[in-house]
Amino acid sequence: MFIVDFYTKQKIEFKNKIEFYLCGPTVYDYPHIGNLRSVVIFDVLHRLAKANKQKVIYVHNITDIDDKIIDRALKEKVKEKEISEKYLKDYLDLLEKMNILEPTYLPKVSDNIKGMINFIKKLLDLGYAYQIEGDVYFSINKWEKYNSKLNIDMGELINKQSKIIIKKNQNDFALWKKTKTGINFDSPWSKGRPGWHTECSYLIEKYFGSNGIDIHGGGIDLYFPHHVNEMAQYEAIHTNQLAKAWLYVGHINFNNKKMSKSLGNIVYGRDFLKNHSANVLRMLFLLSYYQKPINVNENVIKNAKIQMQKIFNFLEKVDKKFDTKKLNFLVDQNFIKILENDLDTPNSISYLMLQLKNLNKKFDGTEYQKFIFNLKILGFDLKYLMKK
Incomplete structure (x- = not known):
């Protein structure tokens, strides 16, 4: 399997094992379809690795402590746990x-x-962090790669804070925040809670140790500052690179405009699935290369529905003629080869639809079993498609 690293643009090969990490949701609201795109792409990666019989360790975190959760709880006059558990349940239901x-x-x-x-504490002991009045910050000047290696425009960080904070460098980011608002925890520095960027760095250390992971990623909006700050912390402690390859998934726009609450054009996953099947949404994602943005509109949705209807019609016809329960799934190496090339889902869908066209012309049991295998690798719900 080859993945193109976002930073170096080099193809990185992964053979016997694959360890990867996907940044998860902050559970303070219902996830929109943009959130689900990253999960679907990593699901295909997961399925492909399993099909190749690679040893897989896949970590997907849940941010259930965050200022957004606290703000929502205060607004609704409930405890933070009620908010986080409500939206976590909705998220897990969506994944299913x-x-x-x-x-x-x-x-x-x-x-x-x-x-x-x-x-x-490790970052403090190594001199990469410092404490001021109960807050702990990472000193970006201590990690020399912060600007030079990643080519960060430090001007992007200036004047983005809503209040003046006393620290050595206004661009240093919080590892621990002293606070009395919302849920807080005892620490050597103050009652407070950890900064957002620290959770993923720590969890990667917890589950993968000091040698880093194979693939890390998420939506392209996480590239900076979240993932840069993750790298800074992890690599400051362990010196090894956090990930061999970074995989970023493009934005989803709606009718040529970026989805945002201010514009009122957010498409929540739960609402999309009220009108369309999960298979249609998955097809919509897979028809585009994962790095490219998708502009969702009625035509794009219609195209995804047409492709799924073709598959459904074929399977319904075959199910009436053949006892498909007696057929085994067969690995399609040609299909695998396409998908192994940086998760090339558009060409894999093209291959799938050509396979379908040929099967409609002349049914072949072996090719049919490969076709079903390919549907499974892409993660389509066969129970729904085959009415079983």
Whole structure:
């Protein structure tokens, strides 16, 4: 399997094992379809690795402690846990509806506070962090790669804070925040809670150790500052690179405009699935190369529905003529080869539809079994498609 690293643009090969990490949701609201795109792409990666009989460790974190959760709880006059549990349940229900394979680990921040505190202590002991009045910050000047290696425009960080914070460099980011608002925890520095960027760095250390991981990623909006700050912390402690390859998934726009609450054009996953099947949404994602943005509109949705209807019609016809329960799935190496090339889902869908066209012309049991195998690798819900 080859993945193109976002930073170096080099193809990185992964053979016997594959370890990867996907940044998960902050559970303060219903996830929109843009959130689900990353999960579907990593699900295909997961399925492909399993089909190749590679040893897989897949971690997908849940941010259940965050300012957004606290703000929502205060607004609704309930406890933070009520908010986080409500939206976590909705998220997990969506993953099930989207036929997402369960990750190896699905850790919550609330279960890892002690470990994060110890992680921050390491950064303090190594001189990469400092404490001011109960807050702890990472000193970006101490990690020489922060600007030079990643080509960060430091001007992007200036004047983005809503209040003046006393620290050595206004661009240093918080590892621990002293606060009395919302849920807080005891630490050597103050009662407070960890900064957002620290959770993923620590969880990667917890589940993968000091040698880093194979693939890390998420939506392209996480590239900076979240993932840069993750790298800074992890690599400051362990010196090894955090990930061999970074995989970023493009934005989803709606009718040529970026989805945002201010514009009122957010398409929530739960709402999309009220009108369309999960298979249609998955097809919509897979028809485009994962790095490219998708502009969702009626024509794009219609095209995805047409492709799925062709598959459904064929399977319905075959199911009436043949006892498909007696057929085994066969590995399609030609299909695998396409998908192994940086998760080339558009060409894999093209291959799939050509295979379907040929099967409609002349049914072949072997090719049919390969076709079903290919549907499974792409994660389509066969129970729904085959009415079983």
